[in-house]
Amino acid sequence: MTTGTTGHPFGIDFGGSGIKGAPVDLATGEFAADRTRIATPPGGRPTEVADVVAELVEAGAAADAAVGVTVPGVVSHGTVRSAANIDRSWIGTDAVALFRERIGHDVVVVNDADAAGLAEVRYGSARDQAGLVVVTTLGTGIGSALVYDGVLVPSSELGHLEMHGKDAEKQAANSVRERKELSWKAWAEVLRDYYRMLERLLSPELFVVGGGVSKHAPKFLPLLELDTPIVPATLRNTAGIVGAAVLAAEASGTRTGPAGRSRSRAARS
Numbered sequence: 001m002t003t004g005t006t007g008h009p010f011g012i013d014f015g016g017s018g019i020k021g022a023p024v025d026l027a028t029g030e031f032a033a034d035r036t037r038i039a040t041p042p043g044g045r046p047t048e049v050a051d052v053v054a055e056l057v058e059a060g061a062a063a064d065a066a067v068g069v070t071v072p073g074v075v076s077h078g079t080v081r082s083a084a085n086i087d088r089s090w091i092g093t094d095a096v097a098l099f100r101e102r103i104g105h106d107v108v109v110v111n112d113a114d115a116a117g118l119a120e121v122r123y124g125s126a127r128d129q130a131g132l133v134v135v136t137t138l139g140t141g142i143g144s145a146l147v148y149d150g151v152l153v154p155s156s157e158l159g160h161l162e163m164h165g166k167d168a169e170k171q172a173a174n175s176v177r178e179r180k181e182l183s184w185k186a187w188a189e190v191l192r193d194y195y196r197m198l199e200r201l202l203s204p205e206l207f208v209v210g211g212g213v214s215k216h217a218p219k220f221l222p223l224l225e226l227d228t229p230i231v232p233a234t235l236r237n238t239a240g241i242v243g244a245a246v247l248a249a250e251a252s253g254t255r256t257g258p259a260g261r262s263r264s265r266a267a268r269s
């Protein structure tokens with residue numbers, strides 16, 4: 001059972017194709033041991049995902065490790081409230097209770113984009129940015145995190161704002177670019193409308209763009225012509241795990257962050 005790195009919180013990121021976990025060194029925001037990845041069970045239903053979560057914890061977490069798990073939906077007091085891109089049976093699932101029962105101790109459950117956003121502000125491209133940072137993840141859907149002066153304001157769900165009369169993520173997500181085989185220029189035109197809408201609504205200090213496509217940032221970010229600075233995420237595919245581990249550690253009272261920042265209000269969401 002105690003095969004992991006004692007003292008390090010363990011983060012788990014539940015995605016459409018894989019569920020990944022690693023212990024995280026909070027001093028650096030880096031993995032303290034290799035990441036383990038298990039394919040998401042077909043359908044990705046709660047009990048099957050919980051089995052994988054338990055397997056990852058068993059394989060890689062210290063017995064006393066704080067555990068944080070991301071879910072790609074709204075999470076309110078541990079219960080999942082939306083399921084835009086996951087099985088609908090997640091809606092109403094008390095994920096904290098489900099995972100706790102499987103792994104045998106407390107767990108924090110957090111929206112995937114909220115976890116990634118917090119990680120970017122603590123350790124990545126928005127590190128030490130004051131004021132409002134809006135982190136968006138462009139993937140199958142669009143995830144978002146609002147972080148104000150380092151404090152996460154959870155469940156912003158800006159991917160579901162209405163744009164041109166429709167759900168924004170159905171027009172601007174990276175999956176739409178891939179499915180419609182849009183050129184970078186054509187996709188950037190849709191993204192421009194999206195980020196301008198966010199600018200008008202929120203006047204952030206900085207946008208951070210995450211998701212796998214952020215590695216191609218030079219091909220589309222310069223085409224957006226926004227008033228607000230916009231930068232690619234730097235943690236890339238580690239951000240969800242790192243953010244989940246940070247929140248788990250904070251909920252359990254461990255000092256976190258490079259400068260030992262104080263607790264986040266989202267830690268118990």
Ligand code: BGC
Nearest residue numbers: 072073074084113141142143
């Ligand atoms: C969900 C969000 C999630 C995002 C990225 C959206 O469809 O509503 O909760 O963060 O996809 O996975």
